[in-house]
Amino acid sequence: VPRLRRSFFERRTQVVARRLLGCSLVRVLEGKRLVGRIVETEAYRGARDPASHAYRGMTSRNALMFGKPGRAYVYFVYGFHNCLNVTTEPVGTPGAVLIRAIEPVEGEAEMMKNRRVGSGAHLTDGPGRLTQALRIDRGMNGEDLVGSGRLFIEGGSPTAKVASGPRVGVSGGKRYPWRFYLIGNRFVSAQRGTRPRRIHN
């Protein structure tokens, strides 16, 4: 399966978020492939999106969101967790897609070692959990997924039913239905009160 190219990411952020569902996130660690199917994403945009890191313009942290599409934007939250984003939109237009959950496809045993949990949904059903399972941290901030040998994304399996709804854990921008997930997939992060606002395909 071919890797996603720059043009895939150089589009409207919501489109990229939707189209990433079903694609394979690949992490190469010590020669081994750890692979997860992307089952939940969220789109974050620019000056019009109060939930976005880019809402108040460029800063040292969010500068990658304004740059080339198809790079990893990894940030650290709550003093504990790393979150993996993929940058989107043409250069100069801020945007990124947060990968919120994956379904293990390859290297599940390695993921369990990295997380020190057994197999089961909690292995990779949240943004902080999947980065731990794949050993992704701020050291990979800026990694170019189009050319990297250790982190990239491959094209998708057929898309199941998709829902979208409000993003999780944000205080502003609640009215935007920019969270996308595969309906019924057990690796989608469970969140109280989140109901699908739209059903696609």
Next chain:
DNA sequence: ATAGCGATTGACT
């Protein structure tokens, strides 16, 4: 220089 708080998680009642 420093207060405030976050795109979360895991432990515990």
Next chain:
DNA sequence: GTCAATCGCTATA
């Protein structure tokens, strides 16, 4: 269901 953990970014002074 509630809550503490813990660090660095951002804003304000």
